[in-house]
Amino acid sequence: MQLTETFQYFKNDKIMKNRAECFLLHNNTIIAKDGNRIIGKILWYVKKNPDDGLIEIEELYVFENYRRKCIGSELVKASIKAIKRDFKDFGVKPRRIYLFTNENYQSAGNLYEKFGFKCIANLGHLHSENENNLFYIRFDKK
Numbered sequence: 001m002q003l004t005e006t007f008q009y010f011k012n013d014k015i016m017k018n019r020a021e022c023f024l025l026h027n028n029t030i031i032a033k034d035g036n037r038i039i040g041k042i043l044w045y046v047k048k049n050p051d052d053g054l055i056e057i058e059e060l061y062v063f064e065n066y067r068r069k070c071i072g073s074e075l076v077k078a079s080i081k082a083i084k085r086d087f088k089d090f091g092v093k094p095r096r097i098y099l100f101t102n103e104n105y106q107s108a109g110n111l112y113e114k115f116g117f118k119c120i121a122n123l124g125h126l127h128s129e130n131e132n133n134l135f136y137i138r139f140d141k142k
């Protein structure tokens with residue numbers, strides 16, 4: 001399964017396969033393709049009760065040889081549009097979209113800021129002892 005390859009940083013086939021299956025079952029996923037080949041993805045989910053209007057973007061990933069070609073931007077733009085559409089169907093406006101990223105991924109931070117996200121905290125070693133995590137949030141107007 002091509003989606004499994006997008007979790008290659010886990011370096012364990014069983015974990016990679018499990019993550020791909022989990023995301024297909026429990027998250028909203030947009031896939032970027034080049035022909036029949038998956039080249040990127042963005043995954044998000046509604047936190048708790050949809051009436052709260054809180055969404056977490058859990059992962060954005062673009063294969064290295066496809067980076068710097070606006071694919072990440074298109075995935076973020078498409079996810080925000082889909083989130084707004086889905087919440088409109090719920091009769092609720094999304095209030096906050098948030099995500100975590102590695103402090104070393106400056107290009108990711110720049111991308112999120114381009115779409116109205118603000119870095120509001122450096123959370124230190126939240127997800128790993130080897131990297132600092134930044135917390136980004138986008139406040140959508142009511």
